[in-house]
Amino acid sequence: MAAQVAARFASGLRAVPTRPREAHRGVRHQAHPRRRIKATWLGHAGFIVQLPQVAELDPVRILFDPIWSERASPHQAAGPRRRLPPPCDLDQLPDFQYVVTSHNHYDHLDWPTIERIYKMKGEHVTFVAPLGLESWFRSGGIPVEQIVELDWHESAELRASERHPTVKFICAPAQHGSGRSLFDQRSTLWASWVVHQDIGDGRRAAVYHAGDTGYMTHGGPCPAFAEIGERYGPFDMAMIPIWRGGSLSFIAAMGLRLVSTELIDGLHASPAHAVRLHKDIRSRHSIGMHFATFAGSDGEAREPVAELVAAKEKQHVGDWHEEGGFGVIDIGETAAVAVE
Incomplete structure (x- = not known):
């Protein structure tokens, strides 16, 4: 097999169960441990990803959409509340060089978390974000030299230090929105x-983080994902949302559920749509995210996984550790895939 559930690479991590115990897989050893991509789920859309080690250089680690706050809200007294905790404290993570943000909704861009990262890392971290967010980071005191802002299909090749290899970040489309108040809707991208890293011998490691996105349009599937697959794929590993996250968690908290998701399918991919997106981008191994962490009930936390299992069976897709597969891991668990 080209993938495995790897040993956790942060000693402070603890598993936060999000799926049945019988779904766990044993460790599968690989011949070339340096040519592996490791991704640890930190809850919601948060991941820390370690790229393959190149020669004698230190491996690059990237933090995607981190949120450590109790609530995904401008105020901690109200708003969507965590059902599941982070797997560790921020200072227990292994050293990382980049923080990548998908958009400015509170469950993806959390100022208390960003502020702690900057105080902890100082000049030794670079923040990568979509168009329009540079001013937000600067308003918090982060120097412009540590902020990389990109438009769709723009890229930046970055090198954290002489001890690290160069990594290419590509800002790619998603079908969603932005805004932190009623007055700034869709004012930032x-x-x-997409993350690419050359690993030698003409090989390239390729990672995709979908952020928060819908899949369907009024005319059918959004064509952007097939284009991403053609232009930047195939991907060794992808992280894809399978639920609406915390945005409508109050519905489940009241004991209710949506009869139809048609009205939100343009903003949030369902499990079935996530599997189609996985195929469009040509991912070898995909991990589901954006569920359970801010769920309004235990039932809402489990429902996405059950729907994903049904969608994979219908679309003939295996588990994430299989070639072309898609699945879920626990918060605090690490998935590792070999770069072919």
Whole structure:
């Protein structure tokens, strides 16, 4: 097999169960451990991803959409509240060089978390974000030299230090929106992200983080994802949302559920749509995200996984550790895939 559930690479991580115990897989050893991509789910859309080690250089690690706050809200007294905690504290994460943001909704861009990262890392971290967010980071005291702002299909090749290899970040489309109040809706860009790293022998590691996105349009599937697959794929590993996250968690908290998701399918991919997106981008291994962490009830936390299992069976897709597969892991668990 080209993938495995790897040993956790942060000693402070603890598993936060999001799926049945019988779904766990054993460790599968690989011949070339340096040519692996490791991704640890930190809850919601948060991941820390370690790229393959190149020669004797230190491996690059990237933090995607981190949120450590109790609530995804401008105020911690109200708003969507965590059902599941982070797997560790921020200072227990292994050293990372980049923080990548998909858009400015509170469940993806959390100022208390960003502020702690900057105080902890100082000049040794770069923030990568979509168009329009540079001013937000600067308003918090982060120097412009540590902020990279990109439009869709723009790219930046970055090198954290002489000890690290160069990594290419590509800002890619998503179908969503942005805004932190009623008065700034869609005033900054939302995005998914492509990361490429040359690993030698003509090989390239490729990672995709979809951020928060819908899949369907009024005319059918959004064509942007097939284009991403053609232009930037195939991907060794992808992280894809399978639920609406915390935005409508109050419905489940009241004991209710949506009869139809048609009205929100343009903003949030369902599990079935996520599997189609996975195929469009040509992902070898995909991990589901954006569920359970801010769920309004235990039932809402489990429902996305059950729907994903049914969608994979219908679309003939295996588990994430299989070639072309898609699945979920626990918060705090690490998935590792070999770069072919």
